[in-house]
Amino acid sequence: MTVYGFDSSNGLAARIARLLGDRYVAMETKTFPDGEEYLRVPEKPEGAAIVVASTYSPQEKRLMKLLMAVEALSQWGAPIVVAVPYLAYARQDKRFLEGEPISVRIVLSSLEALGVDALVVVDVHQPHAVEEWFKQPWRNVIPYREVARYFRDVLRDPLVLAPDRGAVERARLVAGELGAPYDFLVKERDRVTGEVRVKPKELSVEGRDVVIVDDIISTGGTMALAAKNSLEAGARHVYAACTHAVMVKGALDRLLSSGIEEVVATDTVPSPVSKITVAPSLAEAVREILGEIA
Ligand code: R5P
Numbered sequence: 118m119t120v121y122g123f124d125s126s127n128g129l130a131a132r133i134a135r136l137l138g139d140r141y142v143a144m145e146t147k148t149f150p151d152g153e154e155y156l157r158v159p160e161k162p163e164g165a166a167i168v169v170a171s172t173y174s175p176q177e178k179r180l181m182k183l184l185m186a187v188e189a190l191s192q193w194g195a196p197i198v199v200a201v202p203y204l205a206y207a208r209q210d211k212r213f214l215e216g217e218p219i220s221v222r223i224v225l226s227s228l229e230a231l232g233v234d235a236l237v238v239v240d241v242h243q244p245h246a247v248e249e250w251f252k253q254p255w256r257n258v259i260p261y262r263e264v265a266r267y268f269r270d271v272l273r274d275p276l277v278l279a280p281d282r283g284a285v286e287r288a289r290l291v292a293g294e295l296g297a298p299y300d301f302l303v304k305e306r307d308r309v310t311g312e313v314r315v316k317p318k319e320l321s322v323e324g325r326d327v328v329i330v331d332d333i334i335s336t337g338g339t340m341a342l343a344a345k346n347s348l349e350a351g352a353r354h355v356y357a358a359c360t361h362a363v364m365v366k367g368a369l370d371r372l373l374s375s376g377i378e379e380v381v382a383t384d385t386v387p388s389p390v391s392k393i394t395v396a397p398s399l400a401e402a403v404r405e406i407l408g409e410i411a
Contacts, residue, residue, distance in 0.1 A: 265294030
């Protein structure tokens with residue numbers, strides 16, 4: 118196999134290549150003066166081609182480079198596995214309003230149409246979207262063991278919280294590894310002031326070390342509110358953990374100002390808080406899926 122990556126991978130692609138015991142090749146890319154992208158695969162694949170490409174901001178540029186890489190690789194007829202640590206546009210997975218596109222469909226259908234034989238994603242926002250729009254074998258890696266390992270020796274009397282009911286499965290998995298209870302947050306609006314507060318559905322945070330686990334931190338608003346309300350309700354410390362540290366400008370300041378002790382993310386999106394690597398889990402998923410398409 119040959120593992121291909123981009124300089125935006127920050128070592129993740131090369132790490133995966135090392136774990137798989139395969140050759141790492143960096144894609145040749147440049148931007149033309151008019152802003153269009155150029156790409157060349159500098160070495161043909163030996164066996165299957167594994168393309169590792171995270172599609173964080175600027176999303177369109179990174180998506181285009183990924184599609185160009187797949188199209189270029191298709192000239193050799195080797196099996197193509199694409200590993201996307203962060204899948205852009207995954208949050209627009211349905212038509213929330215009439216007239217909107219299903220953006221994730223465009224990404225997934227394009228990959229499939231260009232000849233991708235298998236796909237590995239990490240903690241994709243709505244796995245059903247991949248199920249629906251990508252008909253080849255695929256895996257969704259949830260890095261719950263890695264997140265739990267990071268916190269194992271840090272917490273006293275932990276409680277794992279999901280920011281909403283939809284995110285509770287991730288919290289359950291992390292809590293299971295930690296041997297801790299878990300719950301999800303529900304919103305309440307003060308009828309007089311209109312202020313929105315969140316609190317756990319069943320459990321109390323009082324005196325506990327709370328870890329709030331989500332897929333994405335973008336503006337940090339969701340985590341900051343959860344942390345502020347948990348601390349007001351008597352939590353000892355609040356930690357924020359996410360898979361994808363999208364972290365738009367000002368997010369980290371907002372999180373730390375809300376009283377969060379530490380913000381931790383995986384390395385699917387590079388950031389100052391991306392301290393946990395998903396390389397071993399991604400490499401394992403790639404190995405498994407290659408066995409399936411062989
Ligand atoms: C929402 O559905 C996601 O799971 C995250 O909770 C959300 O993207 C976080 O965004 P922000 O950091 O802007 O509150």
